[in-house]
Amino acid sequence: MSESLGGGATWRGLATLVAPNGRRRFLQDRPLVALAALLLLLTAVVDILSPGAVTPEWVSATLMFAAPLGIIAAGQTLVILTGGIDLSVGVVATTAGYVMATLSPNGAAEAILVGLGLGVLIGLMNGFGVAVFQVQPLIMTLGMGLVVTGVLNVYAQQTVAAGAVPVVPDVIRQLGAGRLVGIVPNSLVLWTLLGVVIIVGLKRSGYGRLLYATGNNRIACRLAGVRVWQVLLVTYAVAGLLSALGGILLSGTTNVADRGLAEPYLLPSVAAVVIGGTSVFGGAGGYSGTMLGALILTIVAGLLVVVHAPAAIGQIVYGGIILVVAAAYSRVVNEQT
Amino acid sequence: MTSSGATVAGPPPVSLTRHLIARNGWTISVYVLLGLLFFFTFAVNPRFSAYDLRSLALGALPAALAAVAEAAVVFAAGIDLSVGALISVSNVLAASLMVNADFSHSLGLAAFVLAALTVAGLINGLIIIVSRVPDIVVTLAMSFVWSGVALMILSQPGGGAPPEFLALATGTFMTPWVPNALILLVVMVAIVWLPIRSRPIGLSIFATGSDPQAAMRSGVNVVRARLSAYALCGFFSGAAGLALTMNTGAGDPLSGGFFTLTAIATIVLGGVSLTGGRGGMLGPLAAAYILALISSDLIFLGVSPSYGQVIQGTIMVLVVMAGGLAALRRSAK
Numbered sequence: 001m002s003e004s005l006g007g008g009a010t011w012r013g014l015a016t017l018v019a020p021n022g023r024r025r026f027l028q029d030r031p032l033v034a035l036a037a038l039l040l041l042l043t044a045v046v047d048i049l050s051p052g053a054v055t056p057e058w059v060s061a062t063l064m065f066a067a068p069l070g071i072i073a074a075g076q077t078l079v080i081l082t083g084g085i086d087l088s089v090g091v092v093a094t095t096a097g098y099v100m101a102t103l104s105p106n107g108a109a110e111a112i113l114v115g116l117g118l119g120v121l122i123g124l125m126n127g128f129g130v131a132v133f134q135v136q137p138l139i140m141t142l143g144m145g146l147v148v149t150g151v152l153n154v155y156a157q158q159t160v161a162a163g164a165v166p167v168v169p170d171v172i173r174q175l176g177a178g179r180l181v182g183i184v185p186n187s188l189v190l191w192t193l194l195g196v197v198i199i200v201g202l203k204r205s206g207y208g209r210l211l212y213a214t215g216n217n218r219i220a221c222r223l224a225g226v227r228v229w230q231v232l233l234v235t236y237a238v239a240g241l242l243s244a245l246g247g248i249l250l251s252g253t254t255n256v257a258d259r260g261l262a263e264p265y266l267l268p269s270v271a272a273v274v275i276g277g278t279s280v281f282g283g284a285g286g287y288s289g290t291m292l293g294a295l296i297l298t299i300v301a302g303l304l305v306v307v308h309a310p311a312a313i314g315q316i317v318y319g320g321i322i323l324v325v326a327a328a329y330s331r332v333v334n335e336q337t
Numbered sequence: 338m339t340s341s342g343a344t345v346a347g348p349p350p351v352s353l354t355r356h357l358i359a360r361n362g363w364t365i366s367v368y369v370l371l372g373l374l375f376f377f378t379f380a381v382n383p384r385f386s387a388y389d390l391r392s393l394a395l396g397a398l399p400a401a402l403a404a405v406a407e408a409a410v411v412f413a414a415g416i417d418l419s420v421g422a423l424i425s426v427s428n429v430l431a432a433s434l435m436v437n438a439d440f441s442h443s444l445g446l447a448a449f450v451l452a453a454l455t456v457a458g459l460i461n462g463l464i465i466i467v468s469r470v471p472d473i474v475v476t477l478a479m480s481f482v483w484s485g486v487a488l489m490i491l492s493q494p495g496g497g498a499p500p501e502f503l504a505l506a507t508g509t510f511m512t513p514w515v516p517n518a519l520i521l522l523v524v525m526v527a528i529v530w531l532p533i534r535s536r537p538i539g540l541s542i543f544a545t546g547s548d549p550q551a552a553m554r555s556g557v558n559v560v561r562a563r564l565s566a567y568a569l570c571g572f573f574s575g576a577a578g579l580a581l582t583m584n585t586g587a588g589d590p591l592s593g594g595f596f597t598l599t600a601i602a603t604i605v606l607g608g609v610s611l612t613g614g615r616g617g618m619l620g621p622l623a624a625a626y627i628l629a630l631i632s633s634d635l636i637f638l639g640v641s642p643s644y645g646q647v648i649q650g651t652i653m654v655l656v657v658m659a660g661g662l663a664a665l666r667r668s669a670k
Binding site for chain 2 (some may be wrong): 133219311
């Protein structure tokens with residue numbers, strides 16, 4: 001009897017592996033596999049639409065342009081995991097890149113530190129409002145974005161009046177646009193290192209677990225003795241730091257540091273997180289998905305250039321892809337529950 | 338909604354004024370702030386003329402209508418990040434259709450634009466309901482789509498509208514001190530929003546925003562309420578785009594982008610809770626004028642518009658922090 005029971009269980013196990021239901025189950029547990037498949041599919045589409053386009057140089061360039069978005073979206077991922085959203089990432093990245101470039105003639109190292117420090121400072125202010133005053137993250141980061149944009153414009157007017165010209169220092173240009181052994185972008189190395197630290201940190205460190213816990217159920221966390229406000233404060237500060245880093249890297253990649261540097265990265269940073277499978281309600285997801293999301297968005301943007309799509313079509317396709325991937329996730333999640 | 342029922346049965350009618358003040362405290366404060374700002378404006382600029390008032394009302398009109406659009410969705414506990422893109426669509430649609438139209442023809446076209454944008458809002462709502470993807474994600478994605486649609490209609494700034502049509506907003510009514518733009522705003526809100534607010538559908542929008550589960554269990558058609566909120570949002574975004582056309586006399590596919598975030602800022606300043614179910618349209622209308630008046634005062638005082646952004650952002654953050662503190666104290670009681 002017990003023999004056949006065990007056999008039955010095995011059969012059921014096998015059935016879930018091969019049946020369509022089982023296949024879906026597989027994708028539910030490993031959404032990254034589906035994302036990676038989408039990534040390969042898009043690469044194939046690029047190669048079909050423009051034969052011979054997919055070369056090692058193309059891969060290298062795609063990775064290089066995905067890195068700044070991926071790093072800015074890293075901060076966004078952490079904030080969204082707590083159930084918030086950071087609408088100031090674009091402004092923070094721009095400010096860090098621009099201020100760094102205007103200060104660089106007096107010493108690149110100090111300039112970079114000031115840029116990163118500004119990111120932490122703005123992040124701390126965001127975190128202060130969200131964690132201590134319980135302002136909704138959307139409003140707090142939006143308001144801070146306005147304040148910082150204004151301050152940056154005033155700063156820019158004064159530096160231009162003083163005759164300073166923003167210059168991207170060599171070391172940043174090397175980091176953003178240089179390649180190791182002629183093919184591996186330096187920015188990819190930086191991005192990969194950061195990615196490993198964030199992914200392992202989220203999984204293994206106490207702070208990482210608290211981040212998920214806070215996003216899952218803030219009240220339960222508070223009752224369990226977690227100092228939720230400290231978790232939030234740290235998260236927004238780290239997000240500010242990562243956005244600043246992304247902005248500085250972007251200025252190196254494009255060799256431009258103006259007041260519109262990273263403004264267009266705000267919405268794609270949220271989109272990369274959503275495509276990567278992190279829930280906008282917080283508590284579920286991770287950075288590996290976001291990294292694939294940033295790559296997918298970069299390939300789509302490149303694809304539209306390759307096929308000479310008009311800007312209008314490009315925007316519509318971009319929005320459509322975000323929508324389709326998000327809808328696919330919600331279908332999977334709804335079936336799970 | 339239950340609180341008004343409780344007032345009838347419970348405390349004596351003496352507390353009615355106090356009850357009204359408590360309920361509308363935020364709105365009253367916003368109007369007091371607006372009054373003080375006007376006072377300040379006259380103090381620093383004794384020559385503040387009817388012309389200044391007219392350009393103030395004209396500048397505030399699209400922003401105020403965008404805030405009304407966003408508020409309609411936020412009342413139902415949603416959020417629409419595509420308001421700015423919808424405004425661009427309306428702006429370029431109007432400017433490209435009306436470029437050679439006469440006045441009577443342009444009125445018909447304006448009605449068509451409003452209808453088209455209502456459908457666009459409805460599409461946003463339908464996608465949210467069918468896909469079960471959170472509002473913020475869908476409208477974020479749709480903001481790209483609608484921006485693309487705007488670029489398809491008009492790839493670069495251009496188009497136009499007959500001067501009589503522009504005068505609907507740029508002119509004045511009876512005396513030079515009553516700008517058409519203000520009348521237009523009040524009339525639009527009064528004839529579209531008030532009837533909805535006072536009917537069951539308006540109540541169902543607020544009930545859905547307050548607690549969708551409870552609303553559904555007490556027989557509210559939650560799907561219909563959310564769809565109506567998004568359709569209203571589309572309609573008022575369309576109106577904001579028309580207002581922009583009247584103001585600039587042309588279409589620009591990138592004109593609306595700025596309005597998404599300011600609309601959210603305006604309604605928060607106007608006392609609308611982003612968690613839904615709470616707030617009114619009077620607060621956001623005054624808030625739109627406050628923000629417009631602050632920037633015009635700063636321009637008059639010769640302060641760089643950049644400081645204007647700093648001040649707007651600071652006011653917004655401080656006001657919301659104060660609101661957050663008040664809510665904390667209330668819940669601590």
